[in-house]
Amino acid sequence: MDLTLSPSEEEFRDEVRSWLQENHPGPEPAAGLDEVMSFRRDWQLKLHAAGWAGISWPKEYGGRGATMIEQAIFAAEATRQEAPAPANVLGLAMGGPVVIAHGSDEQKARYLEPILTGEEIWCQGFSEPESGSDLASLKTRAVKDGDEWVVTGQKVWTTFAQYAKWCMLVARTDPDAPKHQGLTYFLMDMEQEAVQTRPLVQITGEGEFNEVFFEEARVPDANVVGGVGNGWAVAITTLMNERAGLAFGAISQIQNSLGRLSKLARETPSGGGTAAEDPYFRQRIAQLHIEVETMRLNAYRGLTKTMQSGIPGPEGSLGKWQWADINQDLTELALEIEGAYSMLARGSEHAVAGGAWQYGFLRSRANSIEGGTTDILKNIIAERVLGLPRLR
Amino acid sequence: MYFDLNDEQQAIKSTAHDFLGARFKSERIREIAASEDGFDDAGWKEMAELGWAGLALPEEWGGQGLGAVELAILFEEMGYALAPSPLLSNTIAGLALAAGGSDEQKERWLRPLAEGSLRGTPALIDAGGPAEPMKFSMQPGEALTGTKTLVLDAGSADFFLVATADGGRHLVEKNAEGMTVTAEESIDPTRRLFSVRFEGVRPAATLSGSGEEYHPVFHRACVALAAESTGLAQRALEMSVEYAKDRQQFGRPIGAYQAVSHRCAQMLLETENSRSAVYGAAWAADAEPESLPLAASTAKAYASDAGWRVPDAAIQVHGGIGFTWEHDLHFFLKRGRANAAMFGDAKWHREQVAEAVLAGETAPASA
Numbered sequence: 020m021d022l023t024l025s026p027s028e029e030e031f032r033d034e035v036r037s038w039l040q041e042n043h044p045g046p047e048p049a050a051g052l053d054e055v056m057s058f059r060r061d062w063q064l065k066l067h068a069a070g071w072a073g074i075s076w077p078k079e080y081g082g083r084g085a086t087m088i089e090q091a092i093f094a095a096e097a098t099r100q101e102a103p104a105p106a107n108v109l110g111l112a113m114g115g116p117v118v119i120a121h122g123s124d125e126q127k128a129r130y131l132e133p134i135l136t137g138e139e140i141w142c143q144g145f146s147e148p149e150s151g152s153d154l155a156s157l158k159t160r161a162v163k164d165g166d167e168w169v170v171t172g173q174k175v176w177t178t179f180a181q182y183a184k185w186c187m188l189v190a191r192t193d194p195d196a197p198k199h200q201g202l203t204y205f206l207m208d209m210e211q212e213a214v215q216t217r218p219l220v221q222i223t224g225e226g227e228f229n230e231v232f233f234e235e236a237r238v239p240d241a242n243v244v245g246g247v248g249n250g251w252a253v254a255i256t257t258l259m260n261e262r263a264g265l266a267f268g269a270i271s272q273i274q275n276s277l278g279r280l281s282k283l284a285r286e287t288p289s290g291g292g293t294a295a296e297d298p299y300f301r302q303r304i305a306q307l308h309i310e311v312e313t314m315r316l317n318a319y320r321g322l323t324k325t326m327q328s329g330i331p332g333p334e335g336s337l338g339k340w341q342w343a344d345i346n347q348d349l350t351e352l353a354l355e356i357e358g359a360y361s362m363l364a365r366g367s368e369h370a371v372a373g374g375a376w377q378y379g380f381l382r383s384r385a386n387s388i389e390g391g392t393t394d395i396l397k398n399i400i401a402e403r404v405l406g407l408p409r410l411r
Numbered sequence: 412m413y414f415d416l417n418d419e420q421q422a423i424k425s426t427a428h429d430f431l432g433a434r435f436k437s438e439r440i441r442e443i444a445a446s447e448d449g450f451d452d453a454g455w456k457e458m459a460e461l462g463w464a465g466l467a468l469p470e471e472w473g474g475q476g477l478g479a480v481e482l483a484i485l486f487e488e489m490g491y492a493l494a495p496s497p498l499l500s501n502t503i504a505g506l507a508l509a510a511g512g513s514d515e516q517k518e519r520w521l522r523p524l525a526e527g528s529l530r531g532t533p534a535l536i537d538a539g540g541p542a543e544p545m546k547f548s549m550q551p552g553e554a555l556t557g558t559k560t561l562v563l564d565a566g567s568a569d570f571f572l573v574a575t576a577d578g579g580r581h582l583v584e585k586n587a588e589g590m591t592v593t594a595e596e597s598i599d600p601t602r603r604l605f606s607v608r609f610e611g612v613r614p615a616a617t618l619s620g621s622g623e624e625y626h627p628v629f630h631r632a633c634v635a636l637a638a639e640s641t642g643l644a645q646r647a648l649e650m651s652v653e654y655a656k657d658r659q660q661f662g663r664p665i666g667a668y669q670a671v672s673h674r675c676a677q678m679l680l681e682t683e684n685s686r687s688a689v690y691g692a693a694w695a696a697d698a699e700p701e702s703l704p705l706a707a708s709t710a711k712a713y714a715s716d717a718g719w720r721v722p723d724a725a726i727q728v729h730g731g732i733g734f735t736w737e738h739d740l741h742f743f744l745k746r747g748r749a750n751a752a753m754f755g756d757a758k759w760h761r762e763q764v765a766e767a768v769l770a771g772e773t774a775p776a777s778a
Contacts, residue, residue: 020422021413022694028412088412155757281769298442301765302758308768309688309709309761316687319414327415394669400679401672405652408667 022319024092031089035096038069047103052226056140056182059106063137066105072135075113080119080127081135087326091318098271109179110134110141112265114187119202120239121161121245130185130206144174144207144231145254152395154189155198155251159233161190161205163240168192170207170236176389180216180229188238189250202250206242213237219329223320223381253291265320266335270343273311276349276379279306280356283372294356303352307345314341333403337395343386343393350380414690416484417566423477424484430461431492437739443495444600446743450567451495459527467631468505472517473525477657479631479696483689486560488724490718493742495601497530497564499635504531504572504629507580510621518618520582524690532568534559534583537739544755545629551575554611555583561663561753565592565605571660573614578622581614599749601742630707632691633754637710640750641689644682647725647743650726651675654729672730678724681717688713705767712760 024032044062048054074114075090076082085093107110115134116124119385133139150157159172170190186207193201207214213236218226245253284295284304294300318338325331351375354361365374387393401407416424424477434454437627443451458464468474482502489498501524508531523529537548538558539698549557556574565571573581583590591608596742652675655666665671692706728731751757 020416020690020694021698021712022691024412024697043608120477277768284769291744295769298762302761304769305712305761305764307763308711310684312682312691312709313688313713316414316691317683319689320687323412334683339684341684342682394673397673398669400676401666401669405672405675405679407652407655407672407675408664410667410669410672 024088024170028088032086032092032096033072034062035093036100038071039097039100039102041339042069043100043102043169046101053395056106056179060137062103063105063107064159067135067360072105072137073115074362076115076119076131080115080131082115087322093324094265094268095271098268098275106137106182107134107140109143109187110137110139110185112329113143114141114185117187117244117253117256120256121204121249124208125241126244133184133361134237139184140182141185141187142177142180142209142231143175144186144188146176147173148175152355152392154254155202157191157202158190159188159190160194161192161238166240168203168205168238168240168243170205170233170238172233173221174226174231174233175381177216177229177231178227180217180231181207185209186231188212189254192247192250199251200248202254203247204242204244204250204253205238207233207236207238208242222384223378266321266338266342269314270311270318271336273314273342273345273349277304277307279372280307280349280353283353283376284356287358287371289356289358300356303355307349307352310341310345310348312344314338317341333399336391336399336404338390340387340393340396340400343383346383346386350376350383354380413439420481420484421483424483424488425770426461427485428491429486430457431494435492435494440493440601440739440742445757447556448566448602449495449600450497450564450760454494455527455530456495458498464501464527465505465525467502467644468521469509469521473522474505474509479634479693480690482631482635483613486635486638487642487686487689488747490639490644491641491646491745493601493646493749495531497567499602499632499639500568501530502635503533503628503632504570506631507533507572507620507625508618510624510628511580511618513619516582516616516618529569530564531569531570531572531582532562532564532579533575534565534571534708536561538606544759545578545626547574547576547578549573549575549609550578551579551581551617553583554589554613555609556611558606558608560604561593562605562607564603565607566594566603570615571607572618573609574625578625580618580620580625581610582616583609583614584619593632597749599742599745601746602749622729627696627703629754630692630703631690631696632762633707634689634696636750636754637685637692637707637714637718638689640714640747641682641685643680643747643750644685644714644717644721644744646717647740647747648675648682649676650740651678651725651728658730662743665728674724674728678721679722685710685714705764708755708763708767710762711755712757712764715751715757715760718750719744722747 036096042065048058070083073082074085074093078084115131118130140390145154147157161168161170186209188205188207189202191201192203213234216229219228219230220226227361284300285293287294357371360371363370364377402409462475465474466477470476505524524531536542538560540548569585571583573583589610589612595604595606597604637679655671656664658665688710692710695702695706726740732738
């Protein structure tokens with residue numbers, strides 16, 4: 020057992036740390052998603068030039084070939100320094116790894132480089148209005164027409180669809196096959212009339228996500244990834260890839276939030292002193308620290324296990340579940356500390372911390388829904404970790 | 412970075428698992444729990460032969476010289492087996508002797524303790540006081556007067572390490588004049604608690620340590636106890652999963668119902684978190700002592716809750732049968748609940764964490 024970094028890992032961390040310090044572009048533009056995206060495109064170019072885009076990708080495909088521990092170090096360090104996200108998050112974390120794992124040589128030559136530079140943004144077309152947790156029941160149809168497929172249907176929760184060149188689209192190509200077997204994974208060109216996107220306004224009032232409508236949209240047969248009928252297996256690889264590096268970034272992000280929460284408590288009057296002196300708030304804050312620490316240590320235990328076995332196990336679901344719980348508790352506690360002032364939202368003169376916690380409270384409601392709902396994660400844990408019988 | 416047991420540690424774990432599983436079957440635990448003194452002499456001798464009495468004590472005084480990680484491994488298995496044994500109290504007494512005793516005192520008491528031929532137990536909490544860790548009111552002096560309570564395993568101990576207001580420790584042998592040992596009725600019949608009355612008792616020795624030396628001993632004790640609670644939770648979880656697979660209602664195993672399976676998933680989450688916190692703290696004790704106090708409080712706070720909540724949830728999974736005396740689960744609940752209150756409860760340890768993190772500097776995030 021050794022919870023310290025090896026000398027070469029420490030060297031890697033120091034390199035990441037000093038590069039980020041020297042190249043950090045400062046905070047993101049406060050308003051306007053277009054401005055934010057163009058800021059993130061510039062940042063990704065800078066990352067790519069220094070070899071930090073696609074660090075998990077093998078070197079032969081333009082990546083850094085970093086070990087899992089190095090990926091974890093990079094994610095933790097970037098979040099700790101509050102570096103912006105690259106513009107093409109989904110292409111780097113999911114699209115590229117899928118093309119590398121399942122794509123043809125032509126596909127690798129065509130798609131990988133523009134993912135790394137951020138020149139082409141990717142989005143993910145999985146969920147549908149009637150297929151959320153039961154993803155394999157999706158209805159978007161793709162019908163063969165010569166050397167093309169004709170796609171009709173609707174996707175939802177599509178982040179960055181309005182900026183995307185490519186959509187990782189899972190569609191039903193064989194309506195008669197059992198539901199997991201009739202699916203195919205396509206790379207759909209979003210720049211065509213038959214594809215329309217509409218922002219989906221969420222409870223925060225923002226439109227991070229979109230609905231995407233396909234009305235006989237065309238996709239060439241050459242854009243099938245992993246073979247016709249193999250869509251489910253290919254999609255699962257994407258979801259596995261999503262988890263590994265994200266965990267450590269998520270933990271650093273919560274550590275940052277916890278630091279801000281402690282500051283809020285120290286600065287907020289409560290009783291005769293501050294909230295940081297109030298025994299009730301002290302207990303709650305301490306409990307959050309304890310849970311974040313257990314999540315961090317669990318993630319390292321999981322990483323050790325994954326490095327030995329080569330594949331992330333279903334235990335990763337515990338971390339996603341716990342992350343959602345903690346993020347929600349944390350923002351709920353912040354509003355409790357603010358007390359009556361928690362009624363004021365962003366843009367209000369007397370809102371505490373510019374209303375950031377009110378926004379965080381609302382945004383975190385989705386944490387137990389996005390990327391696998393907590394209820395479904397509990398099913399996965401019960402069935403695949405504990406071996407309990409399936410309900411279905 | 413390698414957060415798992417190495418081969419040697421894995422071997423300690425499986426030896427302990429096999430030995431304890433064979434030695435402490437349900438019937439045997441019940442016999443010991445129902446016996447007059449609650450002490451299992453034959454079991455103790457076997458543990459001593461395995462070297463457990465001195466597992467984490469210095470080699471030069473007859474111990475095995477292993478660290479807090481190995482101690483945590485052993486105590487996790489002790490909890491899993493629900494072993495009724497004075498090993499915990501004896502280990503703490505040994506660690507205190509090793510921390511604060513003179514060479515002469517170590518030769519006389521630590522060596523036989525590490526070899527398993529003498530047993531010691533700490534006498535810390537002053538009756539009627541606030542029972543806060545590391546705060547004592549008994550006055551030091553040539554003769555000790557007062558009552559120590561919640562003393563573990565006093566019925567089978569050969570000597571006591573009595574804490575006084577100055578933070579010192581005084582060694583009193585079991586037959587010392589002026590001392591009365593009275594059994595209390597513990598909620599956990601597998602670990603006995605006693606009160607010890609001292610009326611002008613002359614200690615056989617006073618350790619040279621003045622207080623600070625015993626803080627790492629306290630933190631190691633917290634980690635060992637948190638490990639034991641983790642083992643209790645692990646066993647209760649396994650019993651629940653087995654039961655949920657077998658027990659049929661409405662034509663299906665109850666584990667297929669999400670009300671039951673999600674409860675089991677919650678039990679797994681708490682057990683794994685508890686284990687991670689324990690091994691993080693045990694590692695800190697051996698390799699990064701400056702982070703031990705925070706890590707130990709993190710582990711003890713978490714395991715205090717999980718150690719009884721998981722067995723409590725297990726009783727709910729089992730339904731009516733889980734509420735019967737005949738089923739073993741109540742012993743796990745009782746041990747877990749007693750552990751939760753021992754060596755500082757979750758609230759006390761959370762306050763230590765709050766003190767550390769609200770001071771303005773957050774714990775440095777590794778990596």
